[in-house]
Amino acid sequence: EPEVTQTPSHQVTQMGQEVILRCVPISNHLYFYWYRQILGQKVEFLVSFYNNEISEKSEIFDDQFSVERPDGSNFTLKIRSTKLEDSAMYFCASSDTRVTGELFFGEGSRLTVL
Amino acid sequence: QKEVEQNSGPLSVPEGAIASLNCTYSDRVSQSFFWYRQYSGKSPELIMSIYSNGDKEDGRFTAQLNKASQYVSLLIRDSQPSDSATYLCAVTQSGNNRLAFGKGNQVVVIP
Numbered sequence: 001e002p003e004v005t006q007t008p009s010h011q012v013t014q015m016g017q018e019v020i021l022r023c024v025p026i027s028n029h030l031y032f033y034w035y036r037q038i039l040g041q042k043v044e045f046l047v048s049f050y051n052n053e054i055s056e057k058s059e060i061f062d063d064q065f066s067v068e069r070p071d072g073s074n075f076t077l078k079i080r081s082t083k084l085e086d087s088a089m090y091f092c093a094s095s096d097t098r099v100t101g102e103l104f105f106g107e108g109s110r111l112t113v114l
Numbered sequence: 115q116k117e118v119e120q121n122s123g124p125l126s127v128p129e130g131a132i133a134s135l136n137c138t139y140s141d142r143v144s145q146s147f148f149w150y151r152q153y154s155g156k157s158p159e160l161i162m163s164i165y166s167n168g169d170k171e172d173g174r175f176t177a178q179l180n181k182a183s184q185y186v187s188l189l190i191r192d193s194q195p196s197d198s199a200t201y202l203c204a205v206t207q208s209g210n211n212r213l214a215f216g217k218g219n220q221v222v223v224i225p
Binding site for chain 2: 103
């Protein structure tokens, strides 16, 4: 069964360091997303991406965040200068259609900022 | 701020019973509604979607939508220990395709 894969599963970093989280969406999907979940809190939307550009971003997705699809398969989230409050589980998701919330989530990358 | 609320605390049900979960949303023009299941330490997994008023059944799951009252519910019939998880209500908001999630309801099925 096709699945979304994410690496790393867990990353520990020092405050102020740059972090790149990687995702391989399902191959025939065209819409890509990043969500995050701080421990014990709601899953929160960060950004959506389609046709090689950001289609929508939330208030959380400030200038410290960026996304990229560097090749035909990977979809990355970069945090330029991590803060303590960036510690969370980051989920990549993909979909084959825009007008739906029927997302396929990866297993997540846990980011711990010290 | 547009909100999705799931207010009830952990729900314990005996195996074979019905689990009933409720969710309310504040954006009156929300269009699409979803239930995701999230096992502890895992990612959300879509189990039901519903787009129009009424009931939608899929196996042991039934989703109910009432747009006038702005609530959506999930029934799990014949609950199994494998149903023990947190159930997340999610709504797509008007004008965009981002999902807004509720905080979730934890369900514990007791054998």
